[in-house]
Amino acid sequence: MPCNQRTTAAVLAAALFFLPEGHTAPPAPRDGDWPMATLDYANTRYSPLTQVDARNVSSLKVEFTFSTGVARGQEAAPIIVGDTMYIVTPFPNVVYALDLSRPGAPTKWKYESRPRPPAQGVACCDVVNRGVVFWEGRIIFNTLDGRTIALDANDGKRLWETQLADINIGETITMAPMVVKGKVLVGNSGGEFGVRGWLVALDAKTGKTAWKAWSTGPDSDVLIGPAFKPYYASERGKDLGKTTWPPDAWKIGGGTVWGWISYDPKLDLIYYGTGNAGPWNAEQRPGDNKWTAGMFARDPDDGQARWFYQFSPHDLFDYDAINESVLVDLNINGQLRPVIVRPERNGYLYVMDRATGQLLSADAFVPVNAIDRVDLKTGRPHWNTEKQPSSGKVTRQICPAAPGAKDWNPSAWSPQTGLLYVPHNNLCMDWQPNEVNYIAGTPYVGADAVYYAGPGGNRGLFTAWDPVARKAAWQIREDLPVWSGTLTTAGGLVFYGTMDGWFKAVDARSGKLLWQFKTDSGIIGQPVSYRGPDGRQYIAVLSGIGGWPGAVVVNNLDTRDATAAAGWGSALPDLKDRTTAGGTLYVFSLPR
Amino acid sequence: MSSRCRVELVALVTAMALIASGCDRERRAYHQAPEGTNPGPALTDFQPGSPQPKVASAIGQQYQQNAYHITQGGRLYRWFNCNGCHNNGGGGIGPALMDDQWRYGGSIDQIHSSIIEGRPNGMPAWHGKLTDMQAWQIAAYVRAMSGNVSKAAAPSRREGLAATPPFTQVPEQPPRGSEASAQSPPPQ
DSSP: OOOOHHHHHHHHHHHHHHSOTTOSOOOOOOTTOBOSTTSSTTOOOEEOOOSSOTTTGGGOEEEEEEEOSOOSOOOOOOEEETTEEEEEOSTTTEEEEEETTSTTOOEEEEEEOOOOGGGGGGOBTBSOOOOOEEETTEEEEEOTTSEEEEEETTTOOEEEEEEOOOGGGTOBOOSOOEEETTEEEEEOBOTTTTOBOEEEEEETTTOOEEEEEESSSOHHHHTOOTTOOOSSGGGOSTTHHHHTSSTTGGGGOBOOOOSOEEEETTTTEEEEEOOOBSSSOGGGSOSOOTTSSEEEEEOTTTOOEEEEEESSTTOSSOOOOOSOOEEEEEEETTEEEEEEEEEOTTSEEEEEETTTOOEEEEEESSOOOSEEEEOTTTOOEEEOGGGOOOTTOOEEEESSOTTOSSOSSOOEEETTTTEEEEEEEOEEEEEEEOOOOOOTTSOOOOEEEEEEEOTTSOSEEEEEEETTTTEEEEEEEESSOOOSOOEEETTTEEEEEOTTSEEEEEETTTOOEEEEEEOSSOOOSOOEEEEOTTSOEEEEEEEOOOHHHHHHHHTTOOTTSTTHHHHHHHHOTTHHHHOOOOOEEEEEEOOO | OOHHHHHHHHHHHHHHHHHHHHHSOOOOOSSOOOSSSOOOOOSOSOOSSSOOOEEOOHHHHHHHTOHHHHHHHHHHHHHTTHHHHHTTTTOSSSOOSSSSOOTTOOSHHHHHHHHHHOBTTTBOOOBTTBOHHHHHHHHHHHHHHTTOSOTTTSOSSOSSSOOSOOGGGSOOOOOSSTTTTEEOOOOO
């Protein structure tokens, strides 16, 4: 029977009408996709794909490349759902959809978000973006000038846009959003600009704000209510987000939310960390400075806080606590416990009960002298009084340096080995606080810092950490800080990149180097793995130096100033000779 | 025609022209020369036609030869958080100030202008937040970072951590390009 157009249209309309809302069969992520930067809610970055393994990885070859057109720090994870890959560039935040079903993965669509150029002047650490997220047929991402935008994943048409951050007070957004129970979770950046941190939940369908949780201020602003039951006494009390600060200092006190979010569906809790207290000069803010440099567990529906733990109370050295919380169940002292494993900026690797926030262990994973030990009974770190900074005085040899034992760049967890693969720094520093004025929209820092290699002379480390044995299983010394993310696969492999452009695969059990490829620029991006439409396994990473340390290259800094890039000048005088700016996607696979 | 008659005729024609012009719309000055002698600092030495000498303002010269102003500039450089972006001259969020590369020109007039007016990719406009004198003082201090002030006037120690060589030992690095055709007034 020939097709009657009118009948077809009527049937289609009827079908659409009778489909209940939310069941319009949006493309759902499958096994082998990589739908969010963290891969999963637990933040494992563990790909179940096994085609590429320790025996054949040495024959890995470039399948295709793609220029992002932006030669700035590429910190984003490529996102793959079905036959499409989605990538977002650093400022000016262009989103590309690449068609993986066709040879060379041509562009399907692109979306130019056109952020306001002055946003570049309030982005502390290069104009980076850490990735888009896929949710029910939508691509959702943030722009440097503070907007969250949802696009139709099929054609790149804008569905909604919500302005959240204000560059005139120094706010930007660089984090990769995450969608939990239909809510887009977005936090601000700007901890070096005296902003007040927040996490917002937007309705993923409309972009309307569902709730907003501030990181400082009265309990009503922080969404602390009767359900708030922190494990340790020092987190209990009324309006601590106000009373642990000098008057009004909490309004410009930082605690920004620019890192990773985890979600435990069983406990129905989201976990995320808060950034450094502002300004860096701690003498201007006596007190614990709640709720900065710690982590919250919250109810995703209403945002109400359940518990909080502060890794660095009265943060002395820019120890943001925005790093990833990896959710795993571990056998600890003969008992299977739901835990969070967290390599912190302050140099300690924490294992915590994720239902209660109780510390189970906290061990230094680099040489640390800023904090002597963490008291598991009180939960408090013991700051080393010898390294206590004071205005106008240089304190030398503080370890770890302000960029921390580990910065934003995420670890990966392999259930095969029970190891956490941590890309990180080995840096110490000299530090001199100075009085600083708050002027909205300008940096609010108040410290001169000079970073340099820690014990051993290598500036970077890549560590496989056993959180049960509480020690490193193996460690790779890298000359430059490791600023890339990590990928681990069921093929028994671990991938990471170096700031001089090497993309490496090492054996997950031994750390033995099995394969490496030199890309055109330094790697600070997040490697991912996916199964292509042809059924083959691919490994993808964005190459392009930048970020906080890479500003030395992309902003052409003068490293005769040891404090260039807020302290990297002294640590990376050789970086401009080791790499040049770039912005290229590399996709690898085994020969056909 | 007598000369007197000619004068009367000219006066009449002029009067008529004046009356007629009164009925015209507002006259637009398409070809008038710009007013004033100082057009302000240009951001480039590229110009149509043959190069014309640019004259740097004398006021800027006074600031970069004066030890008090340069030192005050150093204090204000921190007071107004310039170091938050440019650190001690090596740059960070903003560009380096101790080298010879200048996006918007490295003469003291141009630096003063960048401070007051701001620049589109992130430099805030300080107009209304700084006095004109403060902006000149900061500009003089910024020039000191690349060795472009009088060595006799440069401060021998700087604020904060000793992160760079002393100003008195910084080699002079004249701005590349942008200032090539600028003529400084003779020293007074």
